[in-house]
Amino acid sequence: MTTIERVGARAYRVPTPGPEADGTLAWDATTIVVVHAEAGGVTGLGWTYADAACVPLIEDVLAGAVRGRPVLDVPACWAAMQHAIRNLGRAGLVSCAMSAVDIALWDAAARSLGVPVSRLLGRVHDEVAVYGSGGFTTLSDDELTAQLDHWVRRQRIPRVKIKIGESRDRDLDRVALARKVIGDDAALYVDANGAYSVGAAGRLLAPLRDAGVTWFEEPVSSDDLDGLGRLRTPGGPDIAAGEYGYDLPCFARMLPVVDCLQVDVTRCGGFTEWRRATALAAAVSRDVSAHCAPNLSAHAAVATQNFRHIEWFADHDRIERLFFDGCLDPAGGTVTPSMAAPGHGLTFRAEAAAEYAL
Numbered sequence: 600m601t602t603i604e605r606v607g608a609r610a611y612r613v614p615t616p617g618p619e620a621d622g623t624l625a626w627d628a629t630t631i632v633v634v635h636a637e638a639g640g641v642t643g644l645g646w647t648y649a650d651a652a653c654v655p656l657i658e659d660v661l662a663g664a665v666r667g668r669p670v671l672d673v674p675a676c677w678a679a680m681q682h683a684i685r686n687l688g689r690a691g692l693v694s695c696a697m698s699a700v701d702i703a704l705w706d707a708a709a710r711s712l713g714v715p716v717s718r719l720l721g722r723v724h725d726e727v728a729v730y731g732s733g734g735f736t737t738l739s740d741d742e743l744t745a746q747l748d749h750w751v752r753r754q755r756i757p758r759v760k761i762k763i764g765e766s767r768d769r770d771l772d773r774v775a776l777a778r779k780v781i782g783d784d785a786a787l788y789v790d791a792n793g794a795y796s797v798g799a800a801g802r803l804l805a806p807l808r809d810a811g812v813t814w815f816e817e818p819v820s821s822d823d824l825d826g827l828g829r830l831r832t833p834g835g836p837d838i839a840a841g842e843y844g845y846d847l848p849c850f851a852r853m854l855p856v857v858d859c860l861q862v863d864v865t866r867c868g869g870f871t872e873w874r875r876a877t878a879l880a881a882a883v884s885r886d887v888s889a890h891c892a893p894n895l896s897a898h899a900a901v902a903t904q905n906f907r908h909i910e911w912f913a914d915h916d917r918i919e920r921l922f923f924d925g926c927l928d929p930a931g932g933t934v935t936p937s938m939a940a941p942g943h944g945l946t947f948r949a950e951a952a953a954e955y956a957l
Contacts, residue, residue: 601639601670601711606662606700608634610651611955613918619735622764622794629914630957631922632657632696633947636703638670643707644923644947647865648892648915649695651957656696660684665704670711673704677871694845694868701869702895706942716943717936720870720902726935727900729893730788733913734761740776746913747780756932758786758908760814764794767803774810788814789836795819797826804832812836816861821853828856842866842890850876854883859907863890864899873899881905891915894926897936898943909934919945922952 614628632653636643647653664683665676680700684693709716731750734743743761750756761777763770770789777787789812791800800818807815815836819826821843831838841861844850846868854860860880864873877887877899886907889896893916896909911929920926923945927934937944 602667603636603638603665603670603676603704603707605637606634606657606665606703608632608654608657608696608699610654610957611922611952612651612957613921613955615914616917618737619914620737621735621762621790621792623792625737629918631918632699633922633952634699634703635947636665636700636707638707639711641670641707641710643703643705643710643942644945645699645701645703645706645869646892646895647695647699647702649692649866653692653696653699656687656693657700660687661696661700665700670704671708673701673708674871676704677701677869690845690849695866698865698867698869698872701871702864702943705870710942713941715936715938715940716870716898717901718938720874720898722901723904724901724906726933727897727906728758728908728933729756729911729929730758730760730786730908731756731913731929732760732790732891732910734759734773734777736762736765740773743773743776744780747777751781751785754930754932756911756929757784758788758932760788760790760816760910762792763789764791767799770803771806771810774807774812778810783811786814787812788816790816791818793817793820793823797823797829800826800830804830804836807836808834814839814859816840817842824852824856827853831856831858839888844876847872847875847879850879854880854885857885859886859888861888861890861910863892864895865892866890870899874902877903877905892919893929893934894919894923894945895943897927897934901936922948924948 634645664679837858889909891912
């Protein structure tokens with residue numbers, strides 16, 4: 600039986616095109632940690648968007664936990680990693696590191712069988728919806744207009760999301776501008792990244808409804824479960840959170856207080872934990888939305904019955920097109936992972952990535 604022979608990792612730091620910010624954070628670069636898992640002549644590829652500190656964790660702890668195990672026994676490898684990190688803590692960087700390894704192992708397993716990851720996970724949908732995501736608070740009105748126009752008119756994506764969370768007046772001005780640019784037929788979402796108090800977020804609900812906003816992401820901190828629940832109203836917009844879910848208990852706590860659960864496959868524990876988190880959501884009739892890492896999320900998405908859409912995040916789309924061949928095209932507002940390419944269908948462009956290596 601084919602076994603896992605080697606797991607290696609490397610971090611890369613990619614500058615943003617310009618200053619970027621949301622309601623609670625500013626950044627000028629994004630770090631991606633890329634993992635390769637070798638088994639029986641195939642190499643599985645995985646990654647996470649996290650700090651370079653994940654690299655020694657992967658190579659010194661997680662690699663040893665999975666080395667020598669059958670490549671097809673990915674859930675058993677996941678359990679071995681979970682045991683190995685018991686005293687390190689699961690949430691945060693540890694979970695990101697586990698996610699990248701788990702994704703690489705699923706890719707290696709699928710490649711060894713000559714099938715797509717989506718088929719190995721159990722495909723449900725032929726295609727899944729996406730929404731354009733960016734709209735950073737650092738964008739000028741002209742820059743925001745250009746980005747929204749690109750998504751809706753050039754790429755024909757009928758759903759878009761912008762960042763808010765600076766001040767009520769500027770937030771509502773940007774929402775009004777976005778609605779003017781995209782027209783009445785496209786869906787408009789907003790993301791406050793936890794910037795508001797419950798009271799301030801509550802006072803935004805009515806004007807957001809008037810502007811046709813149907814998705815309000817992290818209006819308050821995702822740690823404020825009571826606050827999220829208090830902001831849910833029958834008239835909407837839907838309250839969404841979950842991108843900082845690093846383990847199953849976190850998602851279980853969050854499900855009663857959100858209308859749609861977000862799950863990030865590169866943070867939650869990989870495809871293995873994604874399947875368990877989405878099953879929890881299905882048990883209480885909640886949809887799931889994929890947070891970022893779009894080309895990986897697509898395979899998990901088509902294998903999830905209670906799935907709503909993928910966040911096609913501008914930063915990650917740019918990095919994945921730079922680093923990997925075989926990326927999906929969101930034009931038209933949906934994506935369909937290939938049924939012909941084995942694994943997740945992506946190959947690492949080492950030469951293109953080399954200049955960003957840490």
